[in-house]
Amino acid sequence: xxxxxxxxxxxxxALTASIYASRYKINHIIVGELPGGLMxxxxxxxxxxxxxxxxxxxxxxxxxAHVDSFGTEFVMDKATSVEKASDGFRVKTVSxxxxxxxTILLAAGTxxxxxxxxxxxRFVGHGLSYCATCDAMFYKDKTAAVIGAGNSAMTAxxxxxxxxxxxxxxxxGSELMGEVVWMDQVKNNPKIEVIANTSVVGLAGxxxxxxxxxxxPYNGNDILAVDGLFVEIGSAPDTAWLGNLELxxxxxxxxxxxxxxxxxxxxxxxxxxxxxxxxxLRQVVTACAEGAIAAGAIFKHLQQxx
Numbered sequence: 001x002x003x004x005x006x007x008x009x010x011x012x013x014a015l016t017a018s019i020y021a022s023r024y025k026i027n028h029i030i031v032g033e034l035p036g037g038l039m040x041x042x043x044x045x046x047x048x049x050x051x052x053x054x055x056x057x058x059x060x061x062x063x064x065a066h067v068d069s070f071g072t073e074f075v076m077d078k079a080t081s082v083e084k085a086s087d088g089f090r091v092k093t094v095s096x097x098x099x100x101x102x103t104i105l106l107a108a109g110t111x112x113x114x115x116x117x118x119x120x121x122r123f124v125g126h127g128l129s130y131c132a133t134c135d136a137m138f139y140k141d142k143t144a145a146v147i148g149a150g151n152s153a154m155t156a157x158x159x160x161x162x163x164x165x166x167x168x169x170x171x172x173g174s175e176l177m178g179e180v181v182w183m184d185q186v187k188n189n190p191k192i193e194v195i196a197n198t199s200v201v202g203l204a205g206x207x208x209x210x211x212x213x214x215x216x217p218y219n220g221n222d223i224l225a226v227d228g229l230f231v232e233i234g235s236a237p238d239t240a241w242l243g244n245l246e247l248x249x250x251x252x253x254x255x256x257x258x259x260x261x262x263x264x265x266x267x268x269x270x271x272x273x274x275x276x277x278x279x280x281l282r283q284v285v286t287a288c289a290e291g292a293i294a295a296g297a298i299f300k301h302l303q304q305x306x
Contacts, residue, residue: 002087002100002101003027003028003029003099003100003101004026004027004028004101004102004103004302005021005026005027005028005029005101005103005104005105005298005302006028006029006031006089006091006099006100006101006103006104006105007021007028007029007030007031007032007105007107008031008032008079008082008091008104008105008106008107008108009030009031009032009037009105009106009107009108009109009272009274010030010032010033010034010035010036010037010074010076011032011036011037011038011039011107011109011272011273011287012036012037012039012063012272012284012287012288012291013107013109013271013272013273013274013287013288013290013291013294014030014032014037014105014107014271014272014291015030015035015036015063015064015066015067015291016063016287016288016289016291016292016295017105017107017271017291017292017294017295018030018067018070018072018291018295019063019066019067019070020291020292020295020296020299021295021298021299022067022070022072023070024295024296024299026295026298026299026302028072028073028101029072029073029074029075029099029101030067030072030073030074030075031075031077031079031091031093031099032074032075032076032077032078032108033076033077033078034076035060035061035063035064035074035076036056036057036059036060036063036064037109038056038109038110038112038235038273039056039059039060039284039287040056040057040060041056041057041131041132041133041134042055042056042059042133042155043055043056043132043133043155043156043158043159044155044159045059045284046181047179047283047285048284048285049285055133056133057133059284075093075097075099077093077094077095077097078093078094079091079092079093079108079241080092080093080094080241081241081244082104082106082242082244082245082268083244084245085100087100087102088100088101088102088103088267089101089102089103089104089267089268091104102267102302102305103267103268103269103298103301103302104267104268104269105268105269105270105271105291105294105295105298106242106255106263106268106269106270106271106274107270107271107272107274107287107291107294108237108238108239108274109237109238109272109273109274109287110235110236110237110238110273110274110282111235111236111238112130112231112235113231113233113234113235113236114130114231115147115200115231115233117200117201117202117203119202119203119204120203123203123205123208123209123229126205126207126208126209127205127208127209127210127226127227127228127229128203128209128228128229128230128231129228129229129230129231130230130231130232131230132146132155132156132157132159132160132230132232133159135228135230136159136160136162136163136164137163138228139160139163139164139227139228140163140164141163141164141165142164142165142227142228143164143165143166143167143168143225143226143227143228144160144164144166144167144168144226144227144228144229144230145167145168145169145170145200145212145224145226145228145229145230146160146167146168146169146170146229146230146232147170147200147229147230147231147232147233148169148170148171148231148232148233148234149169149171149172149173149175149176149177149178150176150177150178150232150234151178151179151182152232152234153169153171153176153232153233154169154176154178154182154183154185154186155182156230156232157169157186157189157192158182158185158186158189158192160230161189161191161192164191164228165191166191166193167191167192167193168192168193168194168195168224168226169186169192169193169194169195170195170198170199170200170212170214171194171195171196171197171198172197172198172199173196173197174196174197175196176194195214195218195224197216198214198215198216198218199214199215200212200213200214200215200229201213201214201215203229209226209227209228209229210225210226211223211224211225211226212224212226212229235273236252236253237249237252237253237254237255237273237274237275238274239253239254239255239274240253245265245268246264246265247263247264247265247268247270248263248264249276250276254274254275254276255270255274255275255276256275256276257269257270257271257275257276257277259293260293260294260296260297261275261277261290261293261294261297262297267301269294269297269298270294271287271290271291271293271294272287272290272291273287275290277290278290
């Protein structure tokens with residue numbers, strides 16, 4: 001089928017853009033793997049207007065229900081390419097589906113950064129995880145470690161502390177960085193211990209992760225026994241697969257957008273964590289705002305073409 005707009009991604013930017021597109025009567029489709037994207041993994045979101053405290057999953061379900069209320073077509077699939085065509089663009093997916101439209105909104109968000117250690121892939125699902133919300137319950141009454149120093153690392157540690165006996169935060173820098181409210185909770189939680197100025201340089205275990213090797217000794221030992229390790233060292237924009245479009249981007253991969261969230265490629269807009277917008281403040285609320293702005297700009301563009 002042909003559409004007026006294809007929204008690639010399913011996070012807050014994509015879902016908000018879809019809501020606005022529906023109200024503008026833009027014939028569109030959403031192509032994305034996981035409703036909510038990384039937002040769905042958040043243990044607690046405490047700074048989204050109207051929600052004093054809500055889980056990422058619950059906020060995702062609210063946004064998705066709003067999208068569904070318009071009868072919007074949602075294809076749970078991963079886009080693998082966007083190609084130029086005479087009448088616009090063709091989007092292909094992992095399952096060999098193909099969609100076409102004169103306009104595209106890229107809202108694929110970000111993907112978890114990995115440690116890059118030789119044994120990392122072997123331990124994924126066997127003691128190593130990138131989602132505390134998903135896997136914390138496997139470590140009830142056990143010892144876990146979180147790698148990172150930002151908000152995601154602190155909230156992951158706090159969530160783990162609700163079930164685990166002991167939680168270490170291994171931070172490369174000398175101090176934690178992020179919202180003061182999370183820092184205070186971490187410092188006041190007797191189950192959480194911060195290991196600063198340290199990196200994890202090795203992973204070991206037989207059938208599952210059993211120990212991590214630290215870049216320097218802690219309490220006289222550079223080997224730390226853990227039952228689980230959670231990697232919270234940030235994320236990277238999901239843009240590598242868009243190389244053929246030659247979109248202008250920062251060295252870090254974030255797409256450069258104009259105030260209306262158009263990209264350097266006519267007919268393609270971008271919104272959410274994939275962009276350099278919102279002064280680098282990558283939050284759910286800014287992703288929503290960018291999605292709304294992009295949808296409005298696309299509406300104006302389509303109106304001018306008619």
